Amino acid sequence: MTKIPTNKCQHCFINADAGGFCGQLDGSEISELRNLSRSSTLKRGTAVGSEELLMWPIIAISSGVISMQHLLEDGRKTIAALFLPGDIIDMRGMSPRHSGHLIALSRTEVCRMSPTIFEKIIETNPNAQRIAWNNLRKQTYRAIDHSADLAKKQALEKLASFIFECRRRQRSKVSDNSIHVPVRRVDLAEYLGMQPETVSRCFREMEQRKIIQLMDISNIKILNVPTLRRIANGDKNTKNLRRTNKDHFKVLSYG
Amino acid sequence: MTKIPTNKCQHCFINADAGGFCGQLDGSEISELRNLSRSSTLKRGTAVGSEELLMWPIIAISSGVISMQHLLEDGRKTIAALFLPGDIIDMRGMSPRHSGHLIALSRTEVCRMSPTIFEKIIETNPNAQRIAWNNLRKQTYRAIDHSADLAKKQALEKLASFIFECRRRQRSKVSDNSIHVPVRRVDLAEYLGMQPETVSRCFREMEQRKIIQLMDISNIKILNVPTLRRIANGDKNTKNLRRTNKDHFKVLSYG
DNA sequence: CGGCAAGTTGAGCCAGGTCAACTCCGGTGG
């Protein structure tokens, strides 16, 4: 955990992005925030300790992936949420006991924002406030959507939804339907409430059905978007369906 | 949808509760908000229409239960989230397409807050802002916790968690472990991602194991809190366990 | 190029979904 060098914020994603929180701050706000905040880098597998969380409960992610994990008594583990660059995690007043543990899933750079300054900025800078509020709302609706996925969908359907979630959240909006999967198979399985074996089998099935193509372990390309969408939406009749016309399918416009 | 009579707000839960949003507003704020907001009563089963949602995207619940429902292509239905009195649902910029439909699960009184006034209050009144922010955070963590429940827990465990969720959220904190279940069996099943039959079987099992007692269809009493908690936490060895001392169990302090 | 973790494949099995029959209960109308 180190002080944040003056030039660091310039390259940080939280600042750089037009929608980024720090991008909304004026010179004095940003220097005040920087002086009292800390930056740190987490290796895959390291948890944000509960003591640190008391001092530094507000965590903005500038790169990498952080997961919210819940552990059951008998060792079953669940990744309940994924936080990506730009997300601001507000753990004020939360103990890991109640809410799960924050664990990095890859090399992750975070900015530990000073809660007092954060609070002050939220109160005085309406633009920054709006960004933070909308980020929190997104987290809420994402979690709710994810609940819906977990509740009734089958394995293949969950995986299809997840692919769209990746596409929706990924920074670089490329046109050729290439998707970067930011987590490993095991993590993916824990996030979707299934077994790594099942994840593997589902990827295989989609590949065999020419719906996706596995470029490498963490990059896929969607070959047949409408069918993938139908699967994600829980349509059971995607198998014996002859594709006449892409646009013929009526499809929910997620993504 | 009607204008809000002057005296109505005095009895409203959103105001009355010390932590309530409207309770933080001064006289002019509250009258401004009231004048431009609308109150309405929803019968069980009615949805908040998408057109209304455009005009009135901010919904505060004063009584009853509202669910966020997702519908799959083949008719499978999921209740992804439950909103209870005091919750403020901010649907600005969301279409039901993306986020699911808001459907009342009982006779529900809501206050359709004027988005402009809401926004203005959020920007100028730090106390009200804090209430709204914390409410939204709670929604987020609730949804994340719920995801964790759905992902890896078994039916009995999910139901146990749900009972604690009810306890945590219920207004009247009674001491004798009486829990009011605010939704019907079918809804409960949809919320927990299981079948009504399974819900029924699980309640039966808990009752037979003397962990809970079913007072009537919507009221239960927890007879053995530690065991219920162990089940909710995913402990598999609750069956052949002889209770020597309540406090002997090491238990996570949810609830 | 060895060693280990991550991922994949196959075979068998079980929790819970499915379907059907039944009971319970609140509302309604004669």
Add this chain to the structure above:
DNA sequence: CCACCGGAGTTGACCTGGCTCAACTTGCCG
């Protein structure tokens, strides 16, 4: 007041998606 009705909930019997376990392959890092 009671007979009727329909929806909600329950119970039982059966069946299947995906979990489990074990063996294998792949890929990464020193």
